[in-house]
Amino acid sequence: MSDQIQISNLKKSFLRNGATQVVLEIPDLIINKNEFVSLVGASGCGKTTLLNILAGFIPFDSGSINFFGKSDLKPGSDRACVFQEDAVFPWMTVRENIGYGLTRKRINKIRKNEIITHYLNLVNLENEGGQYPKQLSGGMRKRVDLARAMANSPDTILMDEPFGALDYRTRKDLQERFIRILELEIKTVIFVTHDISEALYLSDRVIILSQSPGRVLSDIRVPFTKPRNRTICDTPEFISLRNKIETIISSNVNS
Numbered sequence: 001m002s003d004q005i006q007i008s009n010l011k012k013s014f015l016r017n018g019a020t021q022v023v024l025e026i027p028d029l030i031i032n033k034n035e036f037v038s039l040v041g042a043s044g045c046g047k048t049t050l051l052n053i054l055a056g057f058i059p060f061d062s063g064s065i066n067f068f069g070k071s072d073l074k075p076g077s078d079r080a081c082v083f084q085e086d087a088v089f090p091w092m093t094v095r096e097n098i099g100y101g102l103t104r105k106r107i108n109k110i111r112k113n114e115i116i117t118h119y120l121n122l123v124n125l126e127n128e129g130g131q132y133p134k135q136l137s138g139g140m141r142k143r144v145d146l147a148r149a150m151a152n153s154p155d156t157i158l159m160d161e162p163f164g165a166l167d168y169r170t171r172k173d174l175q176e177r178f179i180r181i182l183e184l185e186i187k188t189v190i191f192v193t194h195d196i197s198e199a200l201y202l203s204d205r206v207i208i209l210s211q212s213p214g215r216v217l218s219d220i221r222v223p224f225t226k227p228r229n230r231t232i233c234d235t236p237e238f239i240s241l242r243n244k245i246e247t248i249i250s251s252n253v254n255s
Contacts, residue, residue, distance in 0.1 A: 002069040005031040005054070005156075005188075009063035012049055022213040023049050024060075029207070029216060033068065033155075036182070036189040038199035038206050040245065042253045046214025047192045048160055054190060055081050055158050068155065077105065080149035084161040086141045088133045088148075095120070095129040097144050101152040119147035122181055139170035146178065156188040164194070172230075175202060183227065196242050197233055200224075208245060210252050218248055 012024040024046040031037050039047040052058045054067070056075040065073060081087075088097050095116050102112045120126045123143040133141050142162065149157055163171040175198065182189070193199050199206045200222055208218040220241070224232055232238050 002066060003033040004066070005068060006066040007031075007063070008065075010053075010060055010065065011062045012046070012053065012058075012060045024053075025213040025215050026050075026063075027215075029219075031188065031190065031205075034186050034188055035205060036191065036203045038191045038193055038203040039209060040193060040196060040199050040206060040249065041209035041214065041217070042211055042249055043194075044212050045209040046212060047209055050209075050214065051081075051158050051160050051190060051192055054156075055079055077101070077152050078154055079156045079158055080152055080154035082145050082149050082157065082159045082162045084164045086133065086138075086145065088141050088144050090133050093130050093132055094125060094136070094144055097133070098147045098151050100148060105152070115151050119151045122150070122184070123147045123177060137170075138166055139174060142166065142170075142174055143177065146174075146181065150181065150185065154187065156190065158190050160192045161194070162191075163198070171198075176230075178202070179227065196245050197238075200238060200242055200245075201228060201230075201233060206245060208248050217252055218245075220245065 007026055007029040010024060010026040011022065013020050013022045039050065041047055049058070053060050054065070054073070056073040056079070064071065067073060089100065092100070098119055099112050099116045102115060107115070120129050123146055125140065125143055125147070128136065128140065133144070136144070145162070163174050166174065179202065191199070191202065203222050206220045206222060207216060208220070209215065210217045224238070
């Protein structure tokens with residue numbers, strides 16, 4: 001099995017207003033196993049489209065994707081998705097939500113309850129297992145999303161602005177929780193965000209996509225060692241790199 005996601009000559013178009021518009025055109029991109037990679041760029045640059053292709057939700061027109069040795073990109077339990085919108089089922093309790101995928105996989109009841117309890121504890125919702133989503137705050141519902149994604153033991157987590165709808169304080173809390181989870185259970189993460197500071201704080205690499213059609217403008221290795229402390233965000237090195245990325249994005253938008 002390959003230890004990489006290998007994208008070659010990828011092209012994706014949509015029909016808009018009667019005309020074909022190319023939205024992605026990526027000649028070559030490699031993401032290594034267990035890397036945390038953020039995709040950034042101006043609105044409409046194809047970040048979410050690329051994520052949906054990798055999830056197997058939409059097909060691509062041409063090129064190839066080798067996903068850790070697999071070329072068939074149908075949705076599967078090897079990949080979990082977390083979106084900005086809540087994906088919890090309102091008619092299910094927190095425990096039932098986290099165990100949804102396990103039920104579909106027909107995990108036996110004892111083992112399923114062990115897994116659910118483990119992830120409830122991991123996201124600090126051990127006292128909310130019997131509650132329904134409407135009884136939870138937005139941050140708590142997002143923690144349920146994370147726990148449900150992790151409970152299925154995916155190799156890769158695909159995340160589209162997962163913390164974007166949260167207030168500043170809750171967003172920072174979720175970032176810290178997610179970092180701690182990944183320290184315990186290492187995964188490949190592909191993370192779409194408009195927040196450059198978030199991308200730099202969480203990621204091993206930041207990939208900047210151009211305006212449509214989305215191409216790789218820059219692939220930046222984040223130089224800060226892990227585990228990271230929040231104080232790194234105030235250092236001159238962090239601020240300089242953030243400004244560099246913002247300049248690359250804005251220069252592409254204005255060109």
